[in-house]
Amino acid sequence: MQNTDSIGLGAEDAVKCRSTMTCEDILQKDWYNILDANPSESLQELKQKYQKLALLYHPDKQSPDVPAEELEKRVQRFIDVDQAWKILGNEETKKQYDLQRRGRSLPRNTSFLEHKINMATNAGVNVNAGTRATATSFQKKSRSKLVSIPGTRPSVQNGQLLVSTGVTSLDYVIGGGLAVGTLLLIEEDKYDSYSRMLLKYFLAEGVVCGHSLFIASSRDHPGDILQELPAPLLDEISNTEVEKELAKAGDSSRETQDSMKIAWRYQNLPKVQTTLASSSRFGHYYDVSKSMSTDMCEAATCHSFFLPNELPLESAAESSNMNKGYIKLLRSIQGVIHKEGFDGAGPQNKPRSILRIGVHSLGSALWGDDDICCKENPEHAHSLTTFLYSLRALLRTSLSVCMVTVPSHLIQNKAIMGRITKLCDTVVSLESFSGSERETNPLYKDYHGLLHVKQIPHLNSLMCEVPDTKDLAFKLKRKQFTIERLHLPPDLSDTVSRLSKQDLAESAKLLGLGCGTTATGKKHLDF
Amino acid sequence: MLVEIIQGTEGGGLVVIKDSAECDGRSLLKGFVKAAVLRNEPVHVLGFEVSEDELRTGLDSGTASRLVFHDGYSDPLQWLGQGKLSVQDYSAQNMRNRISQSEDPKVVTLVIDSLSWLLLHTPPTAVCQSLQELSRGGLKVKRVVALLHSDLHEQGVVGSVCHMATALVTVTPVSGSVSAEAEPNGTVRTLLRRKTGRVSREEECYSVREDFSVQILRDLSTRKQPTPDSRGETKQDDPAANLTFNLRLSEGERLAKENLSLPFTFSEEKKSSLLQPRSGGGRILYEPDASDDFDQEDPDDDLDI
Numbered sequence A: 001m002q003n004t005d006s007i008g009l010g011a012e013d014a015v016k017c018r019s020t021m022t023c024e025d026i027l028q029k030d031w032y033n034i035l036d037a038n039p040s041e042s043l044q045e046l047k048q049k050y051q052k053l054a055l056l057y058h059p060d061k062q063s064p065d066v067p068a069e070e071l072e073k074r075v076q077r078f079i080d081v082d083q084a085w086k087i088l089g090n091e092e093t094k095k096q097y098d099l100q101r102r103g104r105s106l107p108r109n110t111s112f113l114e115h116k117i118n119m120a121t122n123a124g125v126n127v128n129a130g131t132r133a134t135a136t137s138f139q140k141k142s143r144s145k146l147v148s149i150p151g152t153r154p155s156v157q158n159g160q161l162l163v164s165t166g167v168t169s170l171d172y173v174i175g176g177g178l179a180v181g182t183l184l185l186i187e188e189d190k191y192d193s194y195s196r197m198l199l200k201y202f203l204a205e206g207v208v209c210g211h212s213l214f215i216a217s218s219r220d221h222p223g224d225i226l227q228e229l230p231a232p233l234l235d236e237i238s239n240t241e242v243e244k245e246l247a248k249a250g251d252s253s254r255e256t257q258d259s260m261k262i263a264w265r266y267q268n269l270p271k272v273q274t275t276l277a278s279s280s281r282f283g284h285y286y287d288v289s290k291s292m293s294t295d296m297c298e299a300a301t302c303h304s305f306f307l308p309n310e311l312p313l314e315s316a317a318e319s320s321n322m323n324k325g326y327i328k329l330l331r332s333i334q335g336v337i338h339k340e341g342f343d344g345a346g347p348q349n350k351p352r353s354i355l356r357i358g359v360h361s362l363g364s365a366l367w368g369d370d371d372i373c374c375k376e377n378p379e380h381a382h383s384l385t386t387f388l389y390s391l392r393a394l395l396r397t398s399l400s401v402c403m404v405t406v407p408s409h410l411i412q413n414k415a416i417m418g419r420i421t422k423l424c425d426t427v428v429s430l431e432s433f434s435g436s437e438r439e440t441n442p443l444y445k446d447y448h449g450l451l452h453v454k455q456i457p458h459l460n461s462l463m464c465e466v467p468d469t470k471d472l473a474f475k476l477k478r479k480q481f482t483i484e485r486l487h488l489p490p491d492l493s494d495t496v497s498r499l500s501k502q503d504l505a506e507s508a509k510l511l512g513l514g515c516g517t518t519a520t521g522k523k524h525l526d527f
Numbered sequence B: 001m002l003v004e005i006i007q008g009t010e011g012g013g014l015v016v017i018k019d020s021a022e023c024d025g026r027s028l029l030k031g032f033v034k035a036a037v038l039r040n041e042p043v044h045v046l047g048f049e050v051s052e053d054e055l056r057t058g059l060d061s062g063t064a065s066r067l068v069f070h071d072g073y074s075d076p077l078q079w080l081g082q083g084k085l086s087v088q089d090y091s092a093q094n095m096r097n098r099i100s101q102s103e104d105p106k107v108v109t110l111v112i113d114s115l116s117w118l119l120l121h122t123p124p125t126a127v128c129q130s131l132q133e134l135s136r137g138g139l140k141v142k143r144v145v146a147l148l149h150s151d152l153h154e155q156g157v158v159g160s161v162c163h164m165a166t167a168l169v170t171v172t173p174v175s176g177s178v179s180a181e182a183e184p185n186g187t188v189r190t191l192l193r194r195k196t197g198r199v200s201r202e203e204e205c206y207s208v209r210e211d212f213s214v215q216i217l218r219d220l221s222t223r224k225q226p227t228p229d230s231r232g233e234t235k236q237d238d239p240a241a242n243l244t245f246n247l248r249l250s251e252g253e254r255l256a257k258e259n260l261s262l263p264f265t266f267s268e269e270k271k272s273s274l275l276q277p278r279s280g281g282g283r284i285l286y287e288p289d290a291s292d293d294f295d296q297e298d299p300d301d302d303l304d305i
Helices: A010-014 A023-028 A031-035 A043-057 A068-089 A091-105 A168-173 A194-209 A222-227 A235-259 A294-299 A324-340 A382-396 A414-423 A501-515 B002-007 B026-038 B052-056 B092-100 B115-121 B124-135 B155-164 B227-235 B251-259 B268-274
Strands: A152-154 A161-163 A183-187 A212-217 A230-232 A286-291 A302-306 A355-359 A400-406 A426-432 A449-455 A472-476 A481-485 B014-019 B043-047 B067-071 B108-113 B141-149 B167-172 B186-193 B199-208 B214-219
Touching: A031 A043, A031 A068, A043 A068, A068 A091, A168 A481, A183 A194, A183 A382, A194 A212, A194 A222, A194 A230, A194 A286, A194 A294, A194 A355, A194 A400, A194 A426, A194 A472, A194 A481, A212 A222, A212 A324, A222 A294, A222 A302, A302 A324, A324 A355, A324 A382, A382 A400, A382 A414, A414 A449, B002 B026, B002 B167, B002 B186, B002 B199, B002 B214, B014 B026, B014 B124, B014 B155, B026 B043, B026 B108, B026 B141, B026 B199, B026 B214, B043 B052, B043 B092, B052 B067, B092 B108, B092 B124, B115 B124, B115 B141, B115 B155, B124 B141, B124 B155, B141 B155
Parallel strands: A183 A400, A183 A426, A212 A302, A212 A355, A355 A400, B014 B141, B014 B167, B043 B067, B043 B108, B108 B141
Antiparallel strands: A152 A161, A230 A286, A426 A449, A449 A472, A472 A481, B167 B186, B186 B199, B199 B214
């Protein structure tokens, strides 16, 4: 239904609210409610309802003796109705909205779609789910068993089975969650404070979802790590907190709508969203100041691998491909996977779960790998890479997911780091501000560090879901580890982008000295 | 913070003192020994680099009884076969055995002088693993204090060993002039890793007195820059002051200015109708002018060939 505007403002059509609406906007309003319809109605019925409401609330159709506030409310209603029709009238967006709406309303831990887990191929854990989502409860009769594993959900992008990493904003950054059967590598920050925190979140999420845990460490005993896991926040508290924040953001934007005097055409555009959130929340929230209760820890099945206990300390240097520590770890993981039936070897009627493997500080000197962190041209450089390769093969053929932290700042040879990155699926690197000069930089004062996403896998597809911004910063609050878009304000100082002649001369001098011995004195390189 | 680490209230299991050829850290190490002895704790020293006599100089006889020196200096390769300590003997288990031989009921502070010697003869992973084993505490060893010469090893080795330390004390020579009563020995940068994961750093100027007690002369750590505040204050300088013309508004002028409606402000209704989302992209509304010749048949009619 075209809006013939009698005032003749053709150029204003360029302001298309629809194209600037973000995902969050589309999903926060209940469009069916606005149109006074329900999801099962056909397109024709929805169109009729839209036309009726549009005629009722169109600003040109209002009688002149309507008071101003009432008029404004009706105009707002008209805008809402129009937006609702935009979404529900287009088949594709309607389908997307329906999917996500249903995902929100259902309880978190069960998956409502039919899965088929492909065990035979090494191509990965492939779940054919997404395309068969229907609005009815009709389920196709097929030979595969209906498998729903608590704590997992299928990806809306490629149908892979996803688990949460324990940090909801990290889930969003890596494409919705961690796919089962893949390896997540965290490059540690310099003092290993935040990467340990991420590992603990990962394991805590496993405990809460009822997954089995496998903790491998060479420094701290896995029992100690298990006791230091953060306590999960009760659902009501976390829900209301997050919703309060969203509501506050929504209210403030509504307030400023009336306050724009000159730039009023931009009123309805959403403010820049710094927080990353997806519509359907997948993971849980944890309180870092409290540790998980002991009975919760004990309820979880936990396998541990503590290197000093497994290997005698005075073992001779290794001559095979992998060092002894890694071989033992690999065998231990393989044993657990086979024994507990994560690779499908066990009987089918056992309730399925996911094995979460967490390995702390792999590649450091404590694992017995004396080359990578100590020398620039290590002889046994392939030890760690062989281990990762074999580990990934193990993961692909079982229902398990692994998070590994590596102290990449200690690894001297960057080529090795490149190989390690290629051998893992998702790679995320943490750079904390503590101890660097950035700590006092006022631009970074709200955050504890930067997060760099180095690699995202394409699993059984040609494309992967890349986060739309590469500047991400994190901060560890008591109840949440948030990752946000680093939104730097414009630099309005006088000296910006204007290199003085003095600076140029200085930098040229340094360059000159570095290049050769003949450059002396203040040479001003002029091009 | 250095004082707290020396006193043992902070610093955890493994303290590494990193020095270099420009500034020696052994006097600081002796300061640690002295402080531990004063607290009535037994100290075992694994000496590889200096002889026992040299280490004991400056420490009075009262401390001598509490200090147990394991001699790895006089016969490092064990040619004389007198049962002295050798580098090959070094391992966590052997060290624990040696310490428990002394039959001291209290827990012991183990001082290693120096780690560099060990790193030159045994692979770094073995050293790291043994340090980890020893500093994990428990049975006999409360704390390990080790001296490391950073310029003797590759960056990777130094990095790996320092990554293990719960407290890292880096000694550097004093830069700049200091006019204090005592001559400083150097500046020390301490890095403390706490159990919660927080990391604190401080930089201080220290001096070691005759009796090996350590004194902090000055705290050099740079606090958070005050520049944002001062910059903010200068910004508030009124630019309209001190001009030859008047830029200020009187009350009446201000009211008149606010009442003036700007050329492109529309009424509320028009604004809200403009804000409605339009479908169909940008529309081009063409109104032909009086002089426009809108002739469809022959567009080149007016060409004069």
